[in-house]
Amino acid sequence: MKAITEKTRISRSPKRGDYSEEMIYSILDEGLFCHVAYVENGQPMMIPTGYGRVGDKLYIHGSMGSHFMRAIADGRPVVLTVSLIDGLVLARSAFHHSVNYRSVVAFASGTVVTDDDERWEALRIITEHVVPGRWDDVRWPSASEMKKTMVISFPLDEASAKLRTVGVLDDEEDLNLPAWAGILPLRLMPGEPQPDPQLAEGTAMPGYVSGYKRGSR
């Protein structure tokens, strides 16, 4: 269970808050990318980016030349959010329309990872986060590619989850209205894989591509 802080306390609809590591980590593990916000000269800035998690650490990577990476490399406070949309809630009243979602907000300061082993491991974790099983099949980073890559780690100490998972919550007096009501589930689904036109003939499609899915549902 994460400690609840002034920043992570869910003030709006507190019943939707969840501070358990189990929930927070399961949302982070299902998400594909996070949004990272930081402050530059008083101005909020935001970037969507990939990530990976191991234990209570979240890793992102980027180019050494990236303005964003260089900005947050100094350890300034950032906020990271991962949001999953699970369904649309269609109520009989406009007012009670909602969305079923699971989200995590984490407050942290980044640390540039300098240890070579941890940098390597972070890149493996980020790759495996996006496509589990992929790392062992690909050409690993060269010394020159490693040199171009910055890895930043964030502790997941100050994080909370917020989720809505229930059905339609209409007012009693609206239940007899003729409008259809219910949940329309939504999910990020894979389409037909598109092999690279230059793929050597006879290269088999791995099971982690043909059977790709996010989450355990």
Added chain:
Amino acid sequence: MKAITEKTRISRSPKRGDYSEEMIYSILDEGLFCHVAYVENGQPMMIPTGYGRVGDKLYIHGSMGSHFMRAIADGRPVVLTVSLIDGLVLARSAFHHSVNYRSVVAFASGTVVTDDDERWEALRIITEHVVPGRWDDVRWPSASEMKKTMVISFPLDEASAKLRTVGVLDDEEDLNLPAWAGILPLRLMPGEPQPDPQLAEGTAMPGYVSGYKRGSR
């Protein structure tokens, strides 16, 4: 075409930038929710929330009691991001793995909408953004519901899109490696609609539910 400003100029991979209203609005119209970041006592804060767009205005709504809505109601600078994941790019090298995406980042200051007609229209637009066709079928907001609801508008003057839409970009010398390479398309797809258990028998499911999809692809 949006004017390019110091904040919206794409510095990393500038070829992926697109400042056309056509592209920016098509991404905003396909997205379901945005992430909004703002600054509170020097600390970056972020919230995912629904929205709607009409012309060069983006609307969000929330509870009058929401800490987030009350914070940004003062017109402080915010950044809004909408991100769509279109596919995973599996290269032969770990380094050239990527994601096909379309995203919009908009910088703006919010204005609390006070005109009753515009407030009503904003709620209609937000509802129709999520489920086109829905507004005419539901019980419209009561005076008391309107009173509880804050609507904030943002001008879309300072916005840019960034997208990656191409195939695998491996280094020439990696093309003969035995790894499978290609694009795994991803898309937010509807599942089987779940009618509310209290739905009156015989209530037909509207076509905008059974045939729901995001985007024009």
